[in-house]
Amino acid sequence: MDFALTGEQEALRDTAAKYLADDRGAGDGRPWTEVDDLGWLDAELGTVELALLAEQLGWARSPSPWWATVGLAGPALRAAGRPVAAPATLAWAWENGPDTLAEAVAAARRPTVTDPAATGARSSTGTDSAAAAVPSSTGDVGRGGTPSTHTPGVGCAVAADGTLTGRAIRVPHAVDAVDLVVAASGPYGVELRLVDASAVRVTPAGAGGQALDPSRPVSTVELTGVPSTLLVAADAAADVLALTRRRAGALLAAEAVGVAARALARAGGYAATRTQFGAPIGANQAVAHPLAECYGQVETARSLAYRAAWTVDAEPGRVADQAVLTASVAAREAALSACEAAIQTYGGSGFTxxxxxxxxxxxAWWLATFDGTVADVRAELAGLLLDD
Structure with missing residues (x-):
């Protein structure tokens, strides 16, 4: 079996590296159309190819909403047969509902919930374009299953006319999004619905420059009677959300590898050129050994991230879940370790x-705390392994 990248994959990676070679940071002025022109939104790209792009975006610490678009919103848009073109993101965490993607998947797998008679029938015209997938109030369960009386733990509700009301928290790149995919509670369970982002109220977190990572903004999103269009009905929403979680996690693991590799490269270059007492500081074991250990961490994390990306497409389900969780732990820890070792190499100046x-x-800290901490990921991974 050949584990090497193909020529096309190497070309994609190298092209991305050249395009992102000039550091622009949070003030990156690259237009979104260039992302499309480069082919980074193509449906033909598998998760491995997307992971190679994510790694380069992590190296550059790009503020682009590309990850939120292809990793979070992309699976639902493609499941509905819609192109992934404009910047988009996903709202899944709610003040009074699921807090993580894992909880959102679990909520979508629970038996259905709302009594249609209590809210009235939803229109099969207007905002609900996927009329064939929308159940009626006459007892027809459509594609969504059997209605019951209550949906616990879902913080955004679909009204009879297809409008949404709820308050989403920690929505990545909501300030950049044109389209917003929302996990909402419908009469037959959790649905994935499309909202025009201009119709919602977005409040960025960390106002006044206190955001954890200004180049990866998160926001609170308030929806009050906002029109929506059905993307994925209740019977398929759980599977799409599960795929979303795997793909988003695999891409973030690859991005963390890019962050770690960049920090390690900066530290290595500094250690080789900064001299004290007539010799490079890298000649000292106290400097060289931590960087060598980080190198091992980064290469291990890269291998695991590539494997996770491959399993998302090749072996979906439990195998992919384990691979993505394993890569997430290794890559998050590698990114933090590499950045901290680099800061130490620079004499602590990296704290400003x-x-x-x-x-x-x-x-690196944003990645380490996204949708749960490293300890949370370890606990979930342990549960999967012990169940085998």
């Missing part, structure tokens, strides 16, 4: 905003 390393450290 003026030092570029600080920005990569912020991204």
């Amino acid at each position: 905003w003026e030092q570029p390393l600080h920005h990569w450290y912020r991204r």
Whole structure:
């Protein structure tokens, strides 16, 4: 079996590296149309190819909403037969509902919930374009299953006319999004619905420059009677959300590898050129050994991230879940370790905003805490392994 990248994959990676070679940070002015022109939104790209792009975006600490578009919103849009073109994101965490993607998947797998008679029948015209997939109030369960009386733990409700009301939290790149995919509670369970982002109220977190990573903004999104279009009905929403979680996690693992590799490269270059007492500081074991250990972590994380990306497409389900969780732990820890070792190599100067390393450290912490901590991921992985 050949584990090497193909020529096309190497070309895609190298082209991305050249395109992102100039550091622009949070002020990156690259237009979104260039992402489309480069082919980074093509439906033909598998998760491995997307992971190669994510790694380069992590190396550059790009503020592009590409990951949110292809990783979070992309699976639902493609499941509905819609192109992934404009910047988009997913709202799944709610003030009074699921807090993580894992909880959103679990909520979508629970038996259905709302009594249609209590809310009235939803129109099969207007905002609900997928009329064949929308159940009626006459007892026809359509594609969504059998209605019952209550949906616990879902923080956004679909009204009879297809409008949405709820308050989503920690929505990545909502400030950049044109389209918003929402996991909402319909009469037959959790549905995935499309909303025009201009119709919602977006409040960025960390106002006043206190965001954990300004280049990866998260926001609170308020929906009050916002029109929506059905993308994925209740019977398929859980599977699409599960795929979303795997793909988003695999891409973030690859991005974390890019962050780690960049920090390690900066530290290695500095250790080789910065001299003290007539010799490079890298000649000292106290400097060289931590960087060598980080190198091992980064290469291990890269291997696991590539494997996770491959399993998302080749072996979906439990195997992919384990692979993605394993890669997430290794890559998140590698990114933090590499950034901290690099900061130490620079004599601690990376703790200030003026030092570029600080920005990569912020991204590493964002990655380490996205949708749960490393400890949470370890606990879930342990549960999967012990169940085998």
